Amino acid sequence: MNTNRINLYDDLFEKQVVPDCILKIGYKDNDIILYSNFKKAIEQKNISIQIVPEYLNISYQDHLTSKVINEYRLGYASKLKGFKDIISYVRSQYGKNSKPIFKNIKRLEMCFNVKYVFYHGEISKAQYSILMKALRDMLIKRFQQRNDANYRLSEWGKLVDSVYKLIKLKKASLFVIYNNNEPIQINVQYHFKDILIGSIASYNIDYQVFGLGNTGVYKQIEWCIENNYSIYDQGHGDLEYKRRWSNLIYNFKHHIVYSKSDLKSKFKANIEVLKVTTKAFLRKKKAVETLKTIKSKFSRESQDKTPFVKSFEIIELETITDEINTFTSINWKALEYQFLVKNICDFLYYKFEHFNDVVVLQHNSESEIFIIKGKNAYQKVVFH
Numbered sequence: 001m002n003t004n005r006i007n008l009y010d011d012l013f014e015k016q017v018v019p020d021c022i023l024k025i026g027y028k029d030n031d032i033i034l035y036s037n038f039k040k041a042i043e044q045k046n047i048s049i050q051i052v053p054e055y056l057n058i059s060y061q062d063h064l065t066s067k068v069i070n071e072y073r074l075g076y077a078s079k080l081k082g083f084k085d086i087i088s089y090v091r092s093q094y095g096k097n098s099k100p101i102f103k104n105i106k107r108l109e110m111c112f113n114v115k116y117v118f119y120h121g122e123i124s125k126a127q128y129s130i131l132m133k134a135l136r137d138m139l140i141k142r143f144q145q146r147n148d149a150n151y152r153l154s155e156w157g158k159l160v161d162s163v164y165k166l167i168k169l170k171k172a173s174l175f176v177i178y179n180n181n182e183p184i185q186i187n188v189q190y191h192f193k194d195i196l197i198g199s200i201a202s203y204n205i206d207y208q209v210f211g212l213g214n215t216g217v218y219k220q221i222e223w224c225i226e227n228n229y230s231i232y233d234q235g236h237g238d239l240e241y242k243r244r245w246s247n248l249i250y251n252f253k254h255h256i257v258y259s260k261s262d263l264k265s266k267f268k269a270n271i272e273v274l275k276v277t278t279k280a281f282l283r284k285k286k287a288v289e290t291l292k293t294i295k296s297k298f299s300r301e302s303q304d305k306t307p308f309v310k311s312f313e314i315i316e317l318e319t320i321t322d323e324i325n326t327f328t329s330i331n332w333k334a335l336e337y338q339f340l341v342k343n344i345c346d347f348l349y350y351k352f353e354h355f356n357d358v359v360v361l362q363h364n365s366e367s368e369i370f371i372i373k374g375k376n377a378y379q380k381v382v383f384h
Contacts, residue, residue, distance in 0.1 A: 003272055004044055009051040009235065009252075013190045013197045015162070016171050021047050021060055021257055027230075028057045034193045037061075045259040046268050048276065053077075053233070054250040060257055067269065069254040069276050072284040076242035076249055077233040078221055086222035093247060101218060104211035111210075111348040112179040112355045116219055120173035120191075125164070131174060132160050135186040138202035145205055152200055159200075163188055175220055177203075177212060179355065185212040187220060194230045196220065206342040209349045217245050254280070310339060310383045317378040320361075320371055327361035327371055343381050344372055351377035 011017045018025070018035055020042045025035040034056075041061045052058060053075055060066060083089045090098045108114055119128075136156055152159065166172035170191065177185035185203035189196055198220060203212035217234075224232045234242045236252060243249065254276050258269035320327075332340050337360070344358055353374030363369035368383040 003046040003048050003268060006047060006049045007051050008049050008255075009053065013192055013195075013233075014199065016166060016169075016190075016192070019047065019049065020044070021064055022058060023061050024057075024059045026057045028055050034195075045262055045265040046272070047255075047257040048272050049255040049257060050252075050276075051236070052253045052255055054253055055231070055248065058255065063259060063261070064257050065260050066258070067256045067273055069256065069273065069280055071252045071254050071276075072280050073236050073252045074238060074249055075233065075236050075252055076246040077231050078224075078246055079231060079248045080221065080225050081230055083225055086218060086225055089221060089225065090218065093245060100211070101214055105215055105218065107349060107352075108177075108210045108212075108215060111353065115176075115178040117176045117178065118173060118223055119167060119176070121168065121170045123164075123167055123174065128164050128167070128174070129160075131176060131183055131186055132163070134183045135188070135200070135202055138186065138204055139200075141205055142202050166190065175216065175223070177215065177219070179207075185216050187216050189220065194228065196224050196229050196232050198232065198234045207345050208342075209346050213241060214245075217241070221245075312343070312384065313382045314343075315380040315382065317371070317380055320373065320378050323371075324361075326364050328364055330360055330362045332358070332360035340370065340372075340381070343370075347372045347374065347377070347379050351379070353377060 006019050008019070011019060012025075018037065020037070020039060021044060022035070023037050024033055026033045041063060045064075047064075050071065051073070055077070058066075078089070080089065083092070090101055094101060119131075136153065139153060163172050163174075167174065172188065172190050175187040175189065176183050183204075184207050186201070187198060188200040189198050191197070198217070201213070201216055203216070221232050223229075231248070234246065256269050256272050256276065259265035330337060332344065340360060344355075344360070347353065348355060348358070351374055353376070357375045359373040361371040361373065370381045370383075372379045372381060
């Protein structure tokens with residue numbers, strides 16, 4: 001009699017599979033039922049189900065019962081019922097500190113030709129492939145910047161296949177922020193009834209000054225409210241932005257499911273309880289996180305190393321009349337000049353300029369000196 005081990009969060013949301021042992025799933029704080037199982041009762045007697053969101057109420061087949069253990073792992077979500085729009089939600093979370101959220105969105109829309117696109121049900125395979133490649137590239141660069149590893153990259157091929165199928169079924173979606181036709185922020189999310197699960201997100205780090213991570217969360221919550229979703233769930237992983245956005249910080253539980261009448265099943269369940277409780281205790285004492293950090297350091301060796309970043313100096317200019325003859329205009333969008341994009345984005349943000357108005361000049365004899373020119377502002381960048 002083997003114990004079947006299940007990650008409910010992954011199965012329910014990412015794979016859209018409900019374990020057969022479950023009879024019903026509903027919300028814990030109301031009578032709404034999200035799932036009912038009318039299949040024949042299963043013979044499986046021992047199931048160990050981890051990462052069960054605390055806000056869900058799970059009931060099992062009649063011949064089964066369960067013991068529930070706190071995993072000492074937090075989840076982060078937004079309960080959205082009662083909010084008429086995204087502005088009211090942001091103000092409820094941030095209060096007087098909500099201004100930077102609105103400011104960054106306004107600045108983004110002022111500096112670029114921004115499009116917000118939600119792909120939910122319809123997307124061509126070609127467009128999907130382009131976006132998922134862009135997301136992978138963003139993740140690699142973002143985690144290089146953080147000097148960290150990302151386990152998603154090791155299973156990318158399988159992920160790409162599964163997400164596309166679920167998008168067509170409206171069980172997953174892509175949210176994309178475009179500058180013209182260039183994706184600069186991409187989110188993968190899953191849909192289960194009226195719950196939106198934010199799963200994978202990244203952005204072009206050259207645009208970091210615009211706070212695209214917060215804008216992505218803002219737009220997804222806005223979509224949820226407009227489409228009558230009850231919960232936006234950002235899952236586990238203790239990150240500051242998740243804490244700021246979440247009005248529902250909950251515990252994940254571990255359910256040890258076993259037969260009510262079978263003594264062997266009860267015995268196996270008690271052994272499993274001991275194992276799970278021990279692991280939960282270690283997590284509470286931070287030992288599990290320490291072990292993961294050690295493993296992460298080793299796994300970084302298999303991923304690309306942190307790229308070299310040129311150092312530079314910014315010189316503010318009132319005019320370029322005196323030196324314009326020593327510079328030549330370049331195509332700064334060409335691949336060889338991509339190292340300039342972050343400087344250009346910073347220039348746009350702080351100088352209130354627009355992307356389409358930017359001209360970049362390169363010094364005729366000193367190739368590491370550039371001038372960024374907008375409609376009303378100029379800036380010299382000297383690389384070392």
